Amino acid sequence: MTKDQIFEFFRRLAEDNPSPQTELEYGNAYQLLVAVALSAQATDIGVNKATRALFAKVETPQQMLDLGEDGLKAHIKTIGLFNSKAKNVIALSQILVDEHGGEVPDTREALVKLPGVGRKTANVVLNCWFGQETFAVDTHIFRLGNRTGMAKGKTPDHVEAKLEKRVPQPFRRDSHHWMILHGRYVCKARTPECWRCKVADLCSFKKKVLEKK
The missing domain is CATH 1.10.1670.10 (Helix-hairpin-Helix base-excision DNA repair enzymes (C-terminal))
Structure with missing residues (x-):
């Protein structure tokens, strides 16, 4: 062309x-990050069905840690690869709490260091939440x-x-x-x-x- x-x-x-707009449903940067991480090899429709109840309870990384890996699995068990995704979400939530004050970083370099977050996921977050041209x-x-x-x-x-x-x-x-x-x-x-x-x-x-x- x-x-x-x-x-x-x-x-x-x-x-x-x-x-x-993205068809994933979210209320803040953290929920967007989690939704995109869960959407790998899954449909947005399937992710949204699983996260509606989850995001009604969990808005922050600390709340996700309080829910725990087993609690998260109960919400996302309809999503493919939910075991490994749950482990990654808990791990990235811990890093956000420990190293970023519970906030989602606004650089690709920091995002791709999080478990389960590749370049594509980072680009979605940077674009949809931070308005960057990715x-x-x-x-x-x-x-x-x-x-x-x-x-x-x-x-x-x-x-x-x-x-x-x-x-x-x-x-x-x-x-x-x-x-x-x-x-x-x-x-x-x-x-x-x-x-x-x-x-x-x-x-x-x-x-x-x-x-x-």
């Missing part, structure tokens, strides 16, 4: 959805980057680096939300719904599905 096509790509998505490359964005020709790469880090270079203002802060939502609901993995895509003419995907099956 050319620079002009990329600009128009985001312009149209922004026109359709001016204020895109590109959290999940499976949807990885697919879109390659399929559309906007940011081709063999790894999520490669795609992130390409997006960092190619996504223009004023779309940088919200671009990963538009791409996630577009990938989740329109440019789907198995059968992209090109027949109803607002940006199909800008995309370099050669096997466009132009008729609904």
